[in-house]
Amino acid sequence: MNKLPISFYTRENVVIIAQELLGKKLVTTINGIKTSGIIVETEAYRGRGDRACHSNMGRRTKRTEIMYHEGGRAYVYLCYGVHHLFNIITNKKENADAVLIRAIEPKDGIEEMLARRKMDKLKYSITNGPGSMSKALGITTKHYGHSLLENKIWLEEVGVDIYKKDIIESTRVGVSYAGEDAKLPWRFRINENKWVSPAK
DNA sequence: TGGCTGATGCGA
DNA sequence: CGCATCAGCCAA
Numbered sequence: 001m002n003k004l005p006i007s008f009y010t011r012e013n014v015v016i017i018a019q020e021l022l023g024k025k026l027v028t029t030i031n032g033i034k035t036s037g038i039i040v041e042t043e044a045y046r047g048r049g050d051r052a053c054h055s056n057m058g059r060r061t062k063r064t065e066i067m068y069h070e071g072g073r074a075y076v077y078l079c080y081g082v083h084h085l086f087n088i089i090t091n092k093k094e095n096a097d098a099v100l101i102r103a104i105e106p107k108d109g110i111e112e113m114l115a116r117r118k119m120d121k122l123k124y125s126i127t128n129g130p131g132s133m134s135k136a137l138g139i140t141t142k143h144y145g146h147s148l149l150e151n152k153i154w155l156e157e158v159g160v161d162i163y164k165k166d167i168i169e170s171t172r173v174g175v176s177y178a179g180e181d182a183k184l185p186w187r188f189r190i191n192e193n194k195w196v197s198p199a200k
Numbered sequence: 201t202g203g204c205t206g207a208t209g210c211g212a
Numbered sequence: 213c214g215c216a217t218c219a220g221c222c223a224a
Contacts, residue, residue: 043219052219063208081206083220100219131220141207174219199220 002157006149009071014090014097018044019188021088021155023162026104028153030138033112037104037127037137038158041196043172044186045087047096052178055096066145067096074146074153076139083131084140088148088155102130102173102187104137105195113137129197166191173199 004024011017027036045053047067055067066075067089075087075098091097104127106113113136117126127133139153148154169185176182189196
């Protein structure tokens with residue numbers, strides 16, 4: 001195992017971190033069962049000056065509080081009353097940056113992921129969206145604030161570099177309310193990867 | 201292509 | 213308090 005260190009998460013540029021997360025392995029051991037996948041799609045959210053971010057304008061509530069923590073923590077929240085979305089907190093204390101993980105390519109524990117998704121065979125829809133992915137990995141809001149340096153949820157280096165030319169930049173999903181900031185090209189996908197989410 | 205779903209965090 | 217809002221998914 002080659003777990004990403006705290007120094008990976010505490011760097012300042014969340015956009016760079018979001019790109020570098022492509023090709024890394026996201027691993028969970030929930031109830032002693034290991035599941036994992038390679039990250040193929042991310043979105044960057046910046047605490048300062050990004051209206052699409054939950055913590056923009058220094059907004060500080062019970063939900064967003066963890067975003068102000070030092071990088072290397074999990075920010076999990078419920079969306080549309082149903083979906084548990086998994087984000088990684090980055091940057092130093094008080095900056096409130098985060099990366100939303102939107103899709104993975106399943107690796108370990110595929111049987112368990114199929115069971116959690118109530119699917120009988122492996123297909124791309126098992127983890128091709130932030131809600132589906134969290135469900136397959138067993139991530140819920142009870143993992144809110146969890147450290148990514150411990151042994152429940154963490155990230156690993158797998159030694160595969162994703163080159164800049166293989167990364168597709170686009171606008172983020174579902175942030176039209178953010179005005180000009182909705183145009184920022186802060187969604188990153190691995191080109192021609194079949195495990196990415198269907199959203200345009 | 202709609203409808204479902206419920207916590208969140210506004211404004212009153 | 214109430215109620216509009218929402219970083220999605222699934223069955224058709």
